[in-house]
Amino acid sequence: MQEGLTQQIREKARELLTSAAVDCIIGYERASDGLTARPLFAYEPNDVDKLIFDQTCTHNLSRFLVDKRDSTVAIVAKPCDSRAVNLLLAEKQIQRERVYVIGVVCPGIVEATWGQINDRLQARCQLCREHTPPMYDFLVGEPTAEEPPVEPYHDVAELEAKSVAERQSFWAEQFARCIRCYACRQACPGCYCTECFVEQLDPQWVGIRVAPAENEFWHIIRAFHLAGRCIACNECERACPVNIPLSLLNRKLEKDVLELFAFRSGLSAEALLPLATFKKEERLGMGE
Amino acid sequence: MIEGYQPKIIGFLCNWCGYAGADLAGTSRITYPANIRVIRVPCSGRVDPLLVIKSFQQGADGVLVAGCHPGECHYVEGNYYTRRRFALLHPFLEYLGIEKQRFRVEWVSASEGKKFSQLVSSFTEELAKLGPRREA
Amino acid sequence: MTQIISRQDLLSWLERLIGERIVIAPAQSNGLVLFQRVSRAEDIVLDFDNTVLSPKESFLPLSEVLFTVAKENGDIKLMPATVAEEMVLFGLHPCDAKGMAVIDQPLLAAPADDLYQQHRARTTLIGLACSQAGPECFCTSMGTAPDDPSNLDILLTRVNDSYIVQATTEKGKALLPSDLIAQSEVTAPPPPSPQAVPTEGIVEVMRGAFESPYWSRLADRCLHCNLCAYVCPTCYCFDIRDYVDEGGIERVRSWESCQSPGFTRLAGGYDPRPTKGARLRQRFYHKLSYFPEHFGHLGCVGCGRCVRYCPVNIDIREIINDIQKLGAQSEC
């Protein structure tokens, strides 16, 4: 356990709660398996000692900010999580003065399932180059220098290189397992629509039938609705009970957004999102 | 080429250019294949990816979005958003196994009846070569 | 005297069954063990903690057509769906078999759900006693056990590299391969002992805890997906809608969960259970209070899947412990 990080977070949390600067701290506590972590909502100072930070704190806590938008909260944010805060600010879903961000210089999160940890870093962390959060109100841990970039889209490129038939059967096999539990949607800070298109009945885009065609429809549009917004925290893939490789969908769009619009999501709270703006003279290969 | 296979195309034509171009083709006796089912939209910017995917899911073999040339949009910037949106959706569909030839975005002005007719003919031919998207 | 079958004979028996009928068994799929239709006996996984999803999918499918509406020259005919093929569900643990018994009570109560009843009638259950208990299992606290043969047609219990065969119903006996079964003196190894959970008097204690803020605090971290309900062997809520395509009109029934936004929302928008806390509370009150009051035993079988797969670790055992403490505090 990163002792230093946990101590600093607890002290800042106690200070914020006792001074009533915030109504609650959204952080992490030990889960019921005694190994992994789970989100904690600390309302009173004596809850503060449950707060922890270590390499199992995988959840993107900014997911809870829209639910708590009517109160003032502090959240513990890893670099990717804080980019999701920027996304919510850029999309006017939360007010900056009602969110106190305790940024954490991230040691990287390990792969874990309930009751089991292994020491391999999660795929997103192996690719991660920004260990210091781009935005925070208080920083925990020593900022580290940027590491040399690594090819972040090798798995996407691999799938792109395959033939159409191979890709068709690959995705058909993945989507066939989907049980439409929507854990991927509910785990995502970017999915805050009051009524999701997949549950709309009038018009009924998808409907309630769970079948290959409907599952394909769901996954295409879910991923596309996050194009230029997703910050690749991979919580959707981690929440999926049947291991559908959702990050392969999200990061394909992330790669294309980078190439087409030279844009990365969540780096600033004032950013204009790529599909909500344009450049008159840009050439994008459509209809040319 | 499968014997007797007629590809189904869903065409979202923007009212001011695409649709007007198709109209012009009609009034000037320029024929184009009947494979296209035309859906008129106020602007190509109105075409939501939901409409494109729903068309494919309901059995379309090809989807066409025809709007005004960039800079000539009746609503000034509608087709700029269309251009970005589908520049992103197009490779994404390819990535998911919907061949890129099945989804086309074209700029057809109200005076380009000929271009519209050639566009629909070439699209139909290409889809006929490709075969149905889903085994019937 | 006990009846046993060697591992090899078991596989050849299963191969024989595959030739006669549909066989659904645990099999590998992208690194997961899932109940799937198998075409070869060696695809079947025999040693596993538990599958990701419960086998309820074989009786209450994720999506199923209840009936189709056919229009013939202006006249309408309703053609109910039927289940024709015989099936074997192999490899379910006793907790999942108890899950079937839980779901049977509401769905087979008169007037019985005809389609579900047909699935159940056409299917023979060949269970596999657990050789080890997962860290999240707690079936013995929920009225079943790792070697409980009830609710099954046949129970296989592993001993060294063969299996003790207990056929508990006529259906099971009819399926036994007498040519492959030997008599033996060997006795079953002691069953594993999963963790215990204090369920004594939980129904009454739950009644007292309804207004407690415990539920809304617990719901803070809940994501409100349908995962816990969909992996659960005892959740049976469903939704019904019509589908129209060239083939005609189909009335489709699909899984639904009390956590989804539209579960209790009336047309027009009024929702008597609008908050996260109220919805999460509904899940645990249905399993630990309402179901027992209606049908006499808890609506949970202790398989631990919701504990293992919940992305934010909403752990029903922890909740039962917390509620018991809450109950104890309010008494003194």
Added chain:
Amino acid sequence: MNAENPFIPYLATLLTTADLTPDTKLLTVELDDPDVRDRFDYQPGQFAILSAFGVGEAPFCLVSVSYRGRQLEFAVRRIGTVTNALHDLEPGVKVGVRGPFGNYFPLEQYKGSNIIIIGGGIGMAPLRPVVNFILDHRADYGDLLIINGARTPQDLVFAPEFDTWAQAPGSRLELTVDRGDAGWTGREALVPDVVKELKPSAENAIAITCGPPIMIRFTLIRLKELGFTDSQIATTLEMKMKCGLGKCARCNVGDTYICQDGPVFTLEQISKFIEQF
């Protein structure tokens, strides 16, 4: 109900549709199969689940009384996908009927009591069969007071029957609207205020009410002020339903299934619900 397969509806033909209010229609339906038609017996308060094939099905209270003829009547307000589909149906089209479901108003027990009917908007629909039942067995019951309110005069349901209700012996009809219009000469007040104004006696009386939740809440306060006990007040609850058979666990409020234990409850029963409704 179709006992072999309770999810398969009986086929029925939509005979007529009549506009009760701008957004509510009275659908008259006749079951196709003659012996199903004879067996389909129901009491005031029970409901059926209507299918608009191609869209889905939804529960509606039966507003007709079974002994007055074999046709089933439903008051359907255009508010969701199924109701929209039902409103667009032309007479002669086939629909599906499942049921009858649920319990019913214990009119047998209410014999000899004075009855106060308090309906709000579309809430008057489930009370109409109760009124008609009482008028058809007038001697069995004491005084009948009907308070029927709505937002505007056009929203008052079953207006064509107001005269027969008002002129029936020993019965009194009081109408009210939130906002009147040019032709409206009657009362402009909220239903609970009318209850307060008329002060019906709680002595040997039963109050039956149905309407939007806000109206029910204040009507109950007024009735309590007048001395009505919880067991003297009955209502019919509306909840999302999918099966009507106590199987899909969707309509439960606490451990009560509205589709089987209800939809008719006394206030005494409702107050025991563990979950506020």
